[in-house]
Amino acid sequence: MKPLIICRGPIRKEAMDVFDEMGITHYGILLSEKDSITYTNALAPELRTLTDPDRVHRVPDYSGATKEERQKRIQQIIRIAYDNGYNSIFAGYGFMSEDAEMVESMEKAGLNFIGPCSFTQKSAGMKDQAKRTALETGVSVTPGVNNATSLALFAKYGKDGLVKCAKDHKLDVDFAACKDEEEQALALLAASYEANIDIVNAAEIGAALQVEAKRMLTEKPNNRFRLKAIAGGGGKGQRILQSANSYEGATIEEKVEKAAANVPSLVLECLIELKTNGVGDNKNVLIEMNIDTTRHQEIQVVGNGEWCMTMGGRDCSLQMHEQKLLEVSVTEEELAAAIEVAAAAGKTAEAEQLKKDLVILQHMEREGAIFGEAVKLDSLGTFECIVDGEAHYFMEMNTRIQVEHRVTELCYKLKFTNPDDSGDYFIAESLVEVMVLLARHGKKLPKPTRILREKTSVEARMNATNQALQPHAGGVIENWSNAISGEIRDDQGISTHNPDTDVFMKYHLAGAYDSNIALLLTTGETRLSSYQRLAEILRRTELRGKDLSTNLEFHYGLIHWFIGNGINARPSTNFIVPYLTAVGLLKEQANQIDLDVAFNEIRQKYVAAAGDNAKAWAEALDAKKLLLIRPLERLFAEPHYMSGWLSMNKDNLHIADGEIKWQINPIEMLDKLYHYLNMDFEKGKPARYMIWDHDHDILTAAVSFYKSLNEKVDAADFPALQALLASDKAPKGFSSDEWLAVRSAHVGYYAGTEVLAVLMYIATETGFCELSVNPDLSITIPERLTNKDLQKQMAKVLVPPPAAKSDEVLAASGGMYYPREAPGMDVFVSEGDHFNTGDTLYIVEVMKMFNKVIAPFSGTIAKVLVEGDGVIIKKGQPLFKIIPDEMIVIETPEEVAEMRRVKTIEFLATLK
Template identity: 55%
Template sequence: MAYTSEKYTHNPLIHRDRRLGKASSPWVASFSCENLKPLIVCRGPIRKEAMDVYAEMGITHFGILLSEKDSIVYPNALAPELRTLTDSNRVHRVPDYTGASKEERVERIGQIIGIALDNGYDSIFAGYGFMAEDDEFVAAIEKAGLKFIGPCSATQAGAGKKDEAKRTALSVDVSVTPGIDNVTARTLVKKHSSREKLVALANSDGLKVDKKILDDKNLSLEELADHILYASYDKGIDLFSIEELCAQVQTEAAEMFKKFPQSRIRLKAIGGGGGKGQRLLGAGLLNVKNPDDALIAKECAEAPGLVREILNEVKANGVGDNKNILIELNIEQTRHNEIQLLGNGEWCIALGGRDCSLQMHEQKLLEVSVTQEGLMAEIERAKAAGKPEQVKALESDLQVLKRMEEQSERFGKAVGLDSASTFECIVDRDRHYFMEVNTRIQVEHRVTELCYALKFTNPDDPKDFFMVESLVEAMALLAEHKKRLPRPERIVRFNASVEARLNATDASLSPHAGGIIRYWSKPIEGEIRDDQGISMLNPDTGMFMKYRVAGAYDSNIALLLTKGDNRQDSYEHMSEVIRSTTLRGSELATNLEFHYGLVNWFLGRNVMAKPTTRFVVPYLTLVGLLKETANKIDPVYAFLQMKKYYQKKISDAFASEPEVAAKEAKNISSLLDRKGTLITRPIERLLGDPHLLSGWLSMNTKNFRMDEKGKVVWLRNPVGVLNETYEYLHMGYRPHKPAAEIIWSHDNELLQQALAFSRTIRQHFGLARDEYHKLTEILANDKPQGGFDAEKWEQIRSAHFGYEAGLEMLGILFQVGIATKFWDLKVEDDLEITIPEHLTDPELQARMKKILVPPPATKADEIVSVCGGMYYGQEAPGMPPFVSEGMHFEKGQPLYIIEVMKMFNKIYAPFSGTIDKIVITGGDGTIVSKGQPLFKITPDEKFVEVDEAQVEKEKRTVTGEYLQAVLA
């Protein structure tokens, strides 16, 4: 569901009736889709979006398909869409959408088509699920006489498979990534090394290959092998073993490493997507200029295991499956840009771009619009601000975008694109490489919808037109009217938009299956929230209905979107949306705090920065360093020590007057006591969540500097910074909220007094907010300034001292930033991001991941599941188990695989030891929970228990050192 605070409606961006059949213009009315009868066979936010858009279009006969995992396998995971679609005749079920094997997938296709035909549906919409890119599924739909709301099977085959798409791209002069797209053909040629042997193979296996192809001497052996392979897929047989394929990939990878030193290689299943079916090879060669054969062979030895993982992950390891894998050069300093395409088979239009570089494990996290209009506006702003390097960088991006849009339209026409698709590219500074086409609507399609609307105009009357602001609506129109639709004109709506994917992940962005959402705050004004209906209240009670994040499919819970006149506006609004979001539950973990820290990191630096796909892991490592350092600080102890510092300072100042000294020391102690919780509560909150601290440090980058002695010098009034900190933490005074979540009333009263005083005195001297250093210089004068008499001047100075006393403690946060080299990760004038080398260290990255999310509590004699998900004890069906009872394992050895959100995560031993007993029951496919014992073990080394007293002592020592640095 997507809605704003004004009204509960799916799409708050549309303020008109979508029912074209009611239009006064006969031409517009002729494009009505009210007779369309679609079956929606996908899940997640796109299912609810399709339901709402179809209802708005006047489509009354639509239904949805549920997997049993939506409501049966996982308790309390009932599809929230059922709260609005109450007609049980329009709700249909299958065990799983795609099945666990090739046989089950074929069976499921038949079931889905049967459901559609038996229930009067004439079309099928598969959203952005994997079935949306399954050319066999689409072909079966078309064969059954149904419409597919998406690209046709011919387009799916020509553009959806990564190998075919790459060959098509080369044929129409589209820039592609260097690599190999036919390793299966090469595997077959290696096994049958002549034309005669290949022809004999085809004949002996009774493969249906056109005789003209078999007789064509102009075809290369690899081209002939490709034709024979496709015939084998149709027959459902294998012509080589997985072991032979693995050996060929290993050989090809070794040759590529020799050709491209200091690089890694990306292995990609041709049918993968959303990060599935992709692995990187050659981490040990990344910084080696001239690797020898032995080192290359050592790195390539991992290839067979990675190939099996890929095939297993995309379910292409069955007999007769197309097992082709792309072997591509991994462009290391790369941005991931994509172009939204729409076509009707004859025309194709590009609808701008999206930068999806902020991702981890191939999973996108934050996506931002990239449009010609938006870039041109930013170029003018940079020129006006006198930033020539930024202007040059943005102009380069504009030229790259224009080339990508032009090439994407050319590619779309070449494959006869007849619906929505996405042209994905790798961008390396001023160059781009075509990567793949997603022949479906994308998760982030709304980023484009916010920037552009489509205007369809009557070719015979330019005043006769209709507008479309939804790609889901456009896909329905194309399915129903295809060739009749004229090429639309794209109309600018907003110059910028941004989408944050709210995922079920922990603080280290690892998948976190399970968890129940028990409360979700209402959206704020202008917030666009696609959450498949989770936020809908019970219509009878007005109460929130709990929802379990099942973990059976992808990790996405919701899509949060904002828009603006420029990227700065959209980022600021996104920060406000996340800050205002309250999400509570049981065993619930999301990446909400990560997004808040990340968005504010960019707001503090430069929202036009150019992060690469390598940015998030080093950034997350830096956040881990913040947490590791913050864990050593005790704010309450620091505050008590600061009181002693002030008392001593007063005593020293009045050393010759003991009575006065005692009185003044008591006064300062009383004053600081009044401010204790005002100061310590936000600091404790920031130190307790490194994602919040990251955003706060970045936003305050220009509010301080360090002098030559390492002391914090404020460039902004710390009273104002403290007030902004409360707002940043969403702890501003709101009487209706629980006291634990807001500034306490007596603290707020004191803070408001301090703000009023600071504002009054600053305005009296005609100073701007960022001229705090001038104010401190003025107030340092013993002689009255600004026309005040001596008595008033002393009162002003005393009040200034009293309101700001103790705020030095905020400087501890800056000291944490200095200690972790926080500001070494920075945006340069040309918008490139400098990533310090130490943040790319794999060992440090792994250690910080554990700092962010410590392993589950366990006994010394057991190994437990690192997270919830589906357990597998072997790499693939038929392979030997990773471990057995009685065996010894080494540190770094694989122990098991956990499948979470359709991703397969291999878990390695954190230490060496012996497996005494395998305690997990049920075998492969068993659902386990975080912390569940899997193996009883005897570790090789004895674990030493932590001395809590020693930890506390070290904490106070470090806290004292940091405090001394800010008070010195």
């Protein structure tokens, strides 16, 4: 095997490593000029290990921007393979990996494609054909319509006009071989794609789908529906059609009309995002019921064209904007063990839900194998399902290895045994290796058995996003700590040090393709242990740079939310946005608290009550101020950290009738907080990132004091210890003088810790703990967290927009600016236009995702400051000069400070 690797990111580096381990040394890699080549400090990091220039080949863009460019690129790749002696192609998990036209071209050129063959790509890779196959094989599918192009064709030519259409466009179609009108339409459409002509266009397809949407909206007025371009994946080329009842109207018919009116433009958006709106492109778009409470699960499928088997599942429900964030394994072994644990603990509802999950997993695995056999899967594929209650529906098959494939391979390995000699076998632990073996040996490979490696695994996708999980391109990584024990880090080679100097080499996150930086994985005996290991990995990961923003803090908080609330919780795909809204509310409340004011007020109370000892008390509390305030400031600055901390400690602190009730010692809580924030004292560590030495001395002395005391007294918990310390009667083992000294030391160590209660005050004020896990593992999401306006408002709290003058609109993020929906269409706004709140001003493409930017207020465009399509813009760059309908009133710093002081006094008033 001499493969040419034509993908990028972590999978390219993984493929290089696996090929090296397999003894495949004559491989090459394809680089795109957008794949960091043209950016300073952003050369593809894989080149740090692959130093042979003859094995590096360059193209302008991997797949091209139009159908013509894609076809040219395919031929260019074939030519590169021929000219350099490559006999196989590895396309990883990018869009090229499931491009049936490309795979078929590779096969015709005599190249061995390491992945599913073109037959499988056509049968399963295109969403409409996959759904037809699923229905034919008895696989459960989501209710909807998958033949929009056929419907548009019938609407335009009539069912009896297909033959005339073929003659008019000089298309050779064997209608006699088709069993029904639907097959005739499909054959005619396939011929038009081959001839590179449009017999139906995007507008006609949109109109056909609009008719279907009206019927579906009328039948289910409370349901939302999803539109999906058939070639999409990873959330691209998909849009949500809101429910009929979300619109105003006197009758249901009026509401349906308003909802369905959006269908044509949504269809166009789907096609534009995938760049499949050109002449001759297959423009079919599916519409299906969107199950809002769904969980997203997928089954790993492996086959050689004859046999097909599964390797367990993955839960990918934790996602946002169709982009997966946290993925966790779902295995029979882990579920069976979790059922036993829940039953033993008397958690009947949890055990019952886990039993249902086990049955659903078994059904999905069975259907995945059936579907894989039906489409003659001869490599790796992913059988994707949505789970709604006790029902599951097939969604699509990804005819490629998935980004999260390591979640599966860390749980299972495959044993290939000689059918004629059970002692003759080999074991494959890498799914990339399995792909190579299947491409090389195909039907000669016997069906393997899966062997358990670990019961659970979990993967966090570390992306270049801000605290609101919006793409943030352009940052430079200047330092990245080394991976710790138990951490698997797929980072494209970014953290590879200079082999001569062992110095970290800067890396520019150009973001031309997507926001992913790395995949962080680990394993465990239970889901809890795997989450705890991932939490430790995230705690100790230090990532610093210039204009750098990642979702590292988000993952750290989210992992602790689940550890604190219920590790077996079953979140749906709509969980993350309400969760982010809850975190935003924490931030909003924290912004109103002045920690200096709070501590100084507490200090003043102690000093006022100290009488002759006022000076000593003042000095003692001054010495403790930063010990107590610094970690709180860190939580205030990183609301995701606050979310995780509150989730873990929600039962440890209560405020009732003005009294702070600690369930654990506040000194112990403070010590754990420093550890949680990775601020432990370490010699040689910069003081900025750890507890200061004098604070460390105070805290260490306090921890030692209470540890020693707990060993000498009979107190089951901290409330019992507090009750003991409240009495002046010395317990057994202490003299009266000794006990007086102990009580005095306790008062000194305890003083000032009241400020820590601000965390529970913030949680109470925001209702944070109302977002909770139920006994049956479902999650209660307070209704206010689903309010769209509040969600948008809290996103701005988490990431305040750039400071702007009242007469301009600034770019909310960097990216590529488009003033219109698509080439040839009118611009959204031009000079002199009036716009209203919610109108689209422009589109920004960030990391391959198209985002419409809407007006936050109404006004008139005085001047457009950016001209042209596809112009690179930077965050904070002025885009429009505007005349607002209403002048914005800006609060002065003094007014803000006074509001914070008043809110802080309100908090202190809750304490005695």
